[in-house]
Amino acid sequence: MTLDRTPKPAIAKSDANSDRKIVTRGGAKSIVKAGEPRTIVKRDTSDALKIIPLGGLHEIGKNTCVFEYGDEIMLLDAGLAFPTDGMHGVNIVLPDMTYLRENQHKIQGMVITHGHEDHIGGIAFHLKQIDIPVMYGPRLALALLEGKLQEAGVADRTELRRVGPRDFIRIGTHFLVEFIRNTHSMADSFTVAIHTPVGIVIHTGDFKFDHTPVDGETFDIQRLAEYGEKGVQCLISDSTNSELSGFTPSERAVFPNLEKIYMQAQGRLIITTFASSVHRVNMILELAEKYGKSVAVLGRSMLNVIAHARNLGYIKCKDETMVPINAVNRIPDNKLVILTTGSQGEPMSALTRISNQEHRQIKIREGDTVVFSANPIPGNTISVVNTIDRLMMQGAKVVYGREAGIHVSGHGCQEDQKLMIALTKPKFFLPVHGEHRMLVKHSQTAQSMGIPAENMIIIDNGDTIELRENSISKGDKVPSGIELMDTSRSGIVDDRVLKERQHLAGDGVVTVAATVGWDGKLMTRPEVHIRGVVTTLPTETLQLKLQAGMEVLLRDRWSEFARPIKDGGQVDVDWAGLQYQIERDVQRVLRREVQSSPLVVFLLQSPATPGTMGGDSVKSASDGIQSTGVIPKVRAAARVVPSFEAVNAVNSLNTVNAVNEVNTVNTVNTVNAVEAVNAVSSTVAGGATTPIVKRATRQRVTARARVNE
Ligand SMILES: [Zn+2]
Ligand SMILES: [Zn+2]
Numbered sequence: 001m002t003l004d005r006t007p008k009p010a011i012a013k014s015d016a017n018s019d020r021k022i023v024t025r026g027g028a029k030s031i032v033k034a035g036e037p038r039t040i041v042k043r044d045t046s047d048a049l050k051i052i053p054l055g056g057l058h059e060i061g062k063n064t065c066v067f068e069y070g071d072e073i074m075l076l077d078a079g080l081a082f083p084t085d086g087m088h089g090v091n092i093v094l095p096d097m098t099y100l101r102e103n104q105h106k107i108q109g110m111v112i113t114h115g116h117e118d119h120i121g122g123i124a125f126h127l128k129q130i131d132i133p134v135m136y137g138p139r140l141a142l143a144l145l146e147g148k149l150q151e152a153g154v155a156d157r158t159e160l161r162r163v164g165p166r167d168f169i170r171i172g173t174h175f176l177v178e179f180i181r182n183t184h185s186m187a188d189s190f191t192v193a194i195h196t197p198v199g200i201v202i203h204t205g206d207f208k209f210d211h212t213p214v215d216g217e218t219f220d221i222q223r224l225a226e227y228g229e230k231g232v233q234c235l236i237s238d239s240t241n242s243e244l245s246g247f248t249p250s251e252r253a254v255f256p257n258l259e260k261i262y263m264q265a266q267g268r269l270i271i272t273t274f275a276s277s278v279h280r281v282n283m284i285l286e287l288a289e290k291y292g293k294s295v296a297v298l299g300r301s302m303l304n305v306i307a308h309a310r311n312l313g314y315i316k317c318k319d320e321t322m323v324p325i326n327a328v329n330r331i332p333d334n335k336l337v338i339l340t341t342g343s344q345g346e347p348m349s350a351l352t353r354i355s356n357q358e359h360r361q362i363k364i365r366e367g368d369t370v371v372f373s374a375n376p377i378p379g380n381t382i383s384v385v386n387t388i389d390r391l392m393m394q395g396a397k398v399v400y401g402r403e404a405g406i407h408v409s410g411h412g413c414q415e416d417q418k419l420m421i422a423l424t425k426p427k428f429f430l431p432v433h434g435e436h437r438m439l440v441k442h443s444q445t446a447q448s449m450g451i452p453a454e455n456m457i458i459i460d461n462g463d464t465i466e467l468r469e470n471s472i473s474k475g476d477k478v479p480s481g482i483e484l485m486d487t488s489r490s491g492i493v494d495d496r497v498l499k500e501r502q503h504l505a506g507d508g509v510v511t512v513a514a515t516v517g518w519d520g521k522l523m524t525r526p527e528v529h530i531r532g533v534v535t536t537l538p539t540e541t542l543q544l545k546l547q548a549g550m551e552v553l554l555r556d557r558w559s560e561f562a563r564p565i566k567d568g569g570q571v572d573v574d575w576a577g578l579q580y581q582i583e584r585d586v587q588r589v590l591r592r593e594v595q596s597s598p599l600v601v602f603l604l605q606s607p608a609t610p611g612t613m614g615g616d617s618v619k620s621a622s623d624g625i626q627s628t629g630v631i632p633k634v635r636a637a638a639r640v641v642p643s644f645e646a647v648n649a650v651n652s653l654n655t656v657n658a659v660n661e662v663n664t665v666n667t668v669n670t671v672n673a674v675e676a677v678n679a680v681s682s683t684v685a686g687g688a689t690t691p692i693v694k695r696a697t698r699q700r701v702t703a704r705a706r707v708n709e
Contacts, residue, residue: 031136031161032168032176040176040195048466049198051236051430052478055079055095057461058436060240060377061118062482064095065432069197072172073103075110075132076192076203080121083484084379088501090484090493094122095461097129098479104130108172110158112137113205114189115144116276124152125485134159136169136177140188140278143308165190165220181220183210185251185410187278187314188217191224198467199233202424206238206433208248208412209419214279215314221423228425234467235426239434240411242442247415249408251279255287257405258373262287267333267367269293270396272343272351273374275301277410278309280373281339285317288337294323298350298362299341325361333367343374345383352383355390364394372400375407414445421449428472429456430465500599507596508532512586513603514550516578518571520558522550535594542593549589550582557581579604 056063061081342351462480
């Protein structure tokens, strides 16, 4: 038996697909045509193949795996995860890409197994930072990816190459990859066999064994068995359902239960499922046609997936079955299906908005049946049950939960996992795609089938697995944290920003502005604003206490910060030092008075040069101070020393909501003051803007640049 035989006739037809061109860039990356040698360069076999998962372990999400041999890297998938509570203003979570940034020159290309977000969702973001010359993937995944890349403006940063079942592609000189059709909740999904200098590595991708797939494309288990016969060095396998016994039922098992609901529904049917569950959507449409119902689709991701899947033939329905959402009122209730996103209770999704009575076109009414054809992902349970409650309170009948039999997983259970091991008969085994206990359980299943415990490793993100012909071991760890993205502003939310956001959300913020003259006296009562702080203390009392504290400090320690300049009778003041000292004092007073530790933004102002009080009339650098009327004619180049927090984090601080809006520049006079100073400083003779102001301005620019990069 040989792996080099020409594909079966049915598959040869797909090979003729004209849109799969030979990629010539770099000379070595191509789809290997029938008849070409399917071998790879076997160099020094003492070298190890490094397998480095950057995400997807001890979690479900952001699957990203590096295969490295010599000076070549091949990537497999690059997904995203969603934020947990406390990640304020973060929309998505990506793996730490430091290792790839540092080894960018080695990257030869990427292999994509299927189009789920936890496998392709990170790609657009990575392309902004690293070059990936070419990506090979299934047609449906690439159709979805293409849109994302265009939206992110990085479509020209890589070449997307579509592959079909049993296609071989070459990446660099050390990787030859065969795509093997598998079955999963998403259509057009693959397991891959990677031929490397140390042997064949099979990565299952996400899979279950579905012998009656909705689209008729069965798992190519013949090919897997062939590899098992020839010898598989290492199996890297999906662990999602390793805690569950038995086989995962076929997607088709859902059909009769859904059909029962179609038959019983008296009024409108509102069905929600994952947008990416192409097979499920297909059945929902099939049933609609069978029962003479029209279907309106709600939700951008649902519309997007359906459009691409129809285009590629994975969803089959007549044009007239689909109706636009603004036409639903013309259709009798018992002839209408509304297919919508929101199965996970996502706050902005159509179904959640319907349940909140905030949706423009759809209002729930008596007689509606709402169907949750998806189980909540752990972590989403509360939002899902809250949505169900609200829908019921408005009179809908809601069908949900496991007993309803309207959802099956796309991932195999223990018996599926055993079948995978039995077919491939691997020497070494790496469980992936799962939380720690799932990986452990999966490894126990493998041991029960005779793979010795020392031939498998429970790995974590960032571990380097070194695979040789006769051994598997752990090498050095690479950076493996997370990168948090605020996609509304396409920037990385680093640890410091996140901590500040948590601080704001937990304790609120207090801003204090004070003006000190060259004589070391407060020129006006400090201005205090409190947002999101729980306290019964009136602002005025706080103002008086802060004022008293500052007066004592200035009286006792002014001489430490002000030094006379020779001859001129003037003083040189260390404003930055004074700012720091007063800020510490303010923090201490606040901690004592409000019994919590709010984020403190302290702004110290002073006139530009000694003896200029009451000079030329130029607008004050601070509107706040001007409004007091105490110092109407402060020279424009007033020194403004915004605190660290003010500049870097808190550009907009309107109560706790500010946490999610941190970058909108305004309110707190801090930033205005800096801007005002910049604006007017150029007009002031002698360029009196001090180095302190310049430094503060630079800080602000840096903070912004970081958010916008
Ligand atoms: Zn998947
Ligand atoms: Zn997955």
